[in-house]
Amino acid sequence: MPLLRTPRFFSSPSNPSSPVVPPISLIRGGCYDENLPDLPDLPLCPGCGVHMQDSDPDLPGFFAKPSPKSSAYHASVRRTSLPVDEPQISNFLKSGQFDEEADKERPENGRDSKPLVCARCHSLRHYGRVKNNKAENLLPDFDFDRMVGPKIVSSGGSRSVVLMVVDAADFDGSFPRRIAKLLSASIEENSSAWKEGKPGNVPRVLIVVTKIDLLPGCLSPTGLEYWVRQRAHEGGAGKITGVHLVSSLRGWGVKDLLDHVQHLVGTRGSVWAVGAQNAGKSTLINAMGKCVGGKINLLTEAPVPGTTIGIVRVEGILSGQMKLFDTPGIIHPYQISTRLNAEEQTLLHLKKEMRPRTYRIKAGHSVHIAGLMRLDVEETTTDTIYLTVWASPLLPLHMGKIEGAAGMIERHFGRQLQPPIGEDRVAHLGQWLRKEFRVRGNSWEVSSVDIAAPGLGWFAVGLKGEAVLGAWTYEGVDLVLRNSLIPSRAKIFEVAGFTVSEIVSVADSAIGKSKQKKRSKRDGLSVEDSSDRSKPLRVLPRMFSFGRCSERGKGRNEGFISDEGEQALKILPFGFAQKSDVS
Known part of the structure; x- marks a missing residue:
């Protein structure tokens, strides 16, 4: 049985009885064992990959049948020429031209050729949110290791090219460490088998860093690529075939990526786009489709975690027998954004180029990023150090003394420091814990190291000497110490107290x-x-x-x-x- 079926329309009245809704465990298209009996015989939504059904609006994949249209709905309009000598008609209308070809290009069957999608995709595309949260909560957990991993690292079959999609503004939060380690082990094992003359499918791994338009323009592409390779190796990626820096929104680097993919995949290979939720996989594939031109089915893209539900095979981008698959995003529990609700996540969402907010402070002071992270400067070998915050401009900041920082949770979390939004939400995020970092730097002019909170942003630390820093966040959030991604800082420094913000x-x-x-x-x-x-x-x-x-x-x-x-x-x-x- 094929992995995915071609989507069909529910608007045909030939079959009045609705198909049986599959079990919830099989609702994600392609995310199941193909040898199971009674696999769902329902069409797949071309936007998210869920099996569509029109029986129950409170179940995933619901689709409302479009109302039937009469044969005269798309009938041609009779065009009559305007009298040139009529004084009441303006010259603007007289000189206008009618598009006589528009009616000829319309399908004769009275139905648009645009593919139909599920109600969830329609809501995300037009309103940017999921309307039916009841159906959303019924979706089964996505297990990459069981549903997608074996298909990518299989020793037999066609060649695999893996696009490991990572968010440039949240590299450590979106980098798929488990996938990187899985692929590295497969490459090592299959390479040895191939050298011995046995079948061995060695996956080609391309790291695709998306949303580079959010990074400052002063950042060097060469330096960024070197930094990405270093962080990828530290995250478990062994052999990397290439690194591509792209902006799906602006189209930067998409053509070079597409050419490289077609060169690697061969004539019958498979390309898999994998990564964390909201890393930009579907947006990247849509940008590749626009780069190719022609007629393709656009995937649903929205700033909502888990937009893609099942494995979606995308047609029209790769030529011949090459296959391109989009996969559901992986949930990283160590990302702080996974603990926030939809309203709180909008405050973390970046839409424009990141801007630095820099403090010049002494030991004994601390800086808060909303109610999500705090950095204490406990000891230094110098008089002052520079702390630069790289995060969403919607997040309020606060700088004050360490002795008053403990009372900030009770007095200001959920109020002036949002997210969390509301005092009752503070307890839901977990226990507030400290992690110690000992850092050193050799220049006042640039930042030396970063202390990053996945899903939020990071503090860039600039100093000439050594310092002991205490980083506070919620239990389970994986704070990371790394070389500085963006060495520059703001020219105008922030002052003590709260920053100017609407919150x-x-x-x-x-x-x-x-x-x-x-x-x-x-x-x-x-x-x-x-x-x-x-x-x-x-x-x-x-x-x-x-x-x-x-x-x-x-x-x-x-x-x-x-x-x-x-x-x-x-x-x-x-x-x-x-x-x-x-x-």
Whole structure:
């Protein structure tokens, strides 16, 4: 029986009875033993690889049948020429041209040739989210070692080319260590067999670093490739056939990758795209399809973990009998992003080129990245060191003294420091633990080492001397010490306290309202009176200027005078202004 079946449409009324829904364990297309009896006889969704069914909307793979269209739905429109001498018709319309060929190219059967996808793919493509979480929770766990691994490292059959897809902005979080070790063992074993004249399929491994458009443009491609090879070897990758730096969004390096793949795979080989969730496998394959041109079925891509459900064979990119497969993403439990909900994950998502945020601090101080990671500078042989944060710009930062850092969890986690979003979410992420790092550097000008948290970002440390650093995060998150990926730092340094961000501003506003309600209740004022007298005014820290607030205060530091008469504003904690009567 073939690994994957060609998708068919549910819109045909020839078979009114719906096929039997397969067991949940077999819902992932191609992720099962082909020798099992009663394999599912349902079409595969070309977007995610799930077996489609139209029986139960609360089960994975649900597909709603399209409503039947009449024969006149796509009927040609009768075109009539516009009278040239008609004065009421503008010259713009008179000079326009009708597309007479559009109706001729439309299929005669009244149905578009665009392949149909499951409801989940439709929701991800058009809304960027999964609407039915009940069906999502029923999906069985994806076991790469059992479902995909044996197909790639098989000693017989056609040649295998493995595209190990890694996220440039989260290399240690997205690098598939288990796959790398599996492939290295297979290469060593099959190479020995091949040398002895026995059948031996030696997989060719290409490391494809995606999303390089998120890295700063000052980074050298040669230096980046050397860094990638070094980290890949440390992660378990033995023999690497090549490294490709690509941007699927901008099309950088995709053509060179495609040419290299076609050269390696031979006439009947198989190409497998593997990697962690959200590493960019489906987006990469779609970019390869656009590079080739022609007509292909685009895979579903969205910033949602686990977009691809089953093994999808992609047609139209490789010529001849070459086969290209997209595989489900692997879950790395040591990534901190796997513990966050959908709303929290959006704050970690990078959309633009990363920008550095640098602190110049002394021993005895610490820096928080949201409520997810903290780095303490405990001991140094120098007066100061440079800490540069590389993470999503939506994540708020905080710098303060170590002795006050312990109380940050209770006072600010889930509020000013998000994610986690909400105080009740802090306990769900696990226990807050410390890991010690002893680092050294030989230059003030560049960063020497990184301390990275998979799925979040990293601290780049620049110093000329030695230091003892304490890194704090949740239990199970694998903190990594490595050579610095991006040596440069920001030219303007951050200051103590919270960084300017919308999250901090909204949290401060809520705290200000809560304090005002308590104060009004204590003074015996009603909520209506207190809300009229005191309205929190959102003012971003370090951006409030006394001299520009009003004409009366222009050029003098005498505060802001409102337009309501005899009222003035006094500055409250957290960057707020409160109205108060002037006696």
